[in-house]
Amino acid sequence: xxxxxxxxxxPLYDGSPxxxxxxxxxxxxxxxxxxxxxxxxxLSLGTHQGTHIDAPAHYLKGGAGVDSLPLERLxxxxxxxxxxRGRGGRIGRADLLRFDEHLQEGARLLVHTGWDEQWGKExxxxxxxxxxxxxxxxxxxxxxxxxxxxxxxxxADDAEAVHHVLMNAGVIIVEGLANLGxxxxxxxxxxxxxxxxxxxxxxxxxxxxxx
Numbered sequence: 001x002x003x004x005x006x007x008x009x010x011p012l013y014d015g016s017p018x019x020x021x022x023x024x025x026x027x028x029x030x031x032x033x034x035x036x037x038x039x040x041x042x043l044s045l046g047t048h049q050g051t052h053i054d055a056p057a058h059y060l061k062g063g064a065g066v067d068s069l070p071l072e073r074l075x076x077x078x079x080x081x082x083x084x085r086g087r088g089g090r091i092g093r094a095d096l097l098r099f100d101e102h103l104q105e106g107a108r109l110l111v112h113t114g115w116d117e118q119w120g121k122e123x124x125x126x127x128x129x130x131x132x133x134x135x136x137x138x139x140x141x142x143x144x145x146x147x148x149x150x151x152x153x154x155x156a157d158d159a160e161a162v163h164h165v166l167m168n169a170g171v172i173i174v175e176g177l178a179n180l181g182x183x184x185x186x187x188x189x190x191x192x193x194x195x196x197x198x199x200x201x202x203x204x205x206x207x208x209x210x211x
Contacts, residue, residue: 130151136165
């Protein structure tokens with residue numbers, strides 16, 4: 001049976017969207033084939049650019065860096081939770097309990113709200129849907145392994161509290177996923193970060209491998 005791979009990452013390019021206040025992304029030519037016999041570009045970007053992983057060090061003092069995250073947690077069977085939400089929408093405990101049988105220890109859960117369609121538009125970062133604190137506590141109680149979202153952040157109003165709850169429970173957070181609407185309910189997730197020593201996050205090339 002042929003394998004279908006769905007790219008779950010937003011493109012990165014000079015000036016592509018960045019969280020307000022974070023470093024922007026700059027791509028500049030450094031060497032050219034005509035002048036230097038090879039092509040090399042210089043990159044400047046923040047650790048939370050585009051589709052990315054939050055390491056515990058992002059919110060927890062002394063927390064693990066992105067290079068310490070176990071790669072096996074970021075590869076394997078994943079479950080899609082379809083919870084449509086628009087601007088300012090909230091996802092609560094009751095919304096997650098519709099998928100109760102999938103809220104298992106170590107589970108990789110990806111929340112599809114449809115907000116990724118607003119990528120590059122005004123309000124994408126600060127006005128999107130998000131989990132409320134009670135929903136985050138449920139995921140922490142169930143000790144899920146990975147939470148992926150198609151929003152810029154899983155929480156807007158209670159960002160610090162939600163991140164603390166999830167990270168203290170060992171949940172790995174993947175933010176800014178794309179194209180979840182093209183995925184089946186179950187697939188194999190691949191979302192490996194770059195090996196930045198001790199850093200708080202990393203862009204990822206996430207993908208869904210579908211049978």
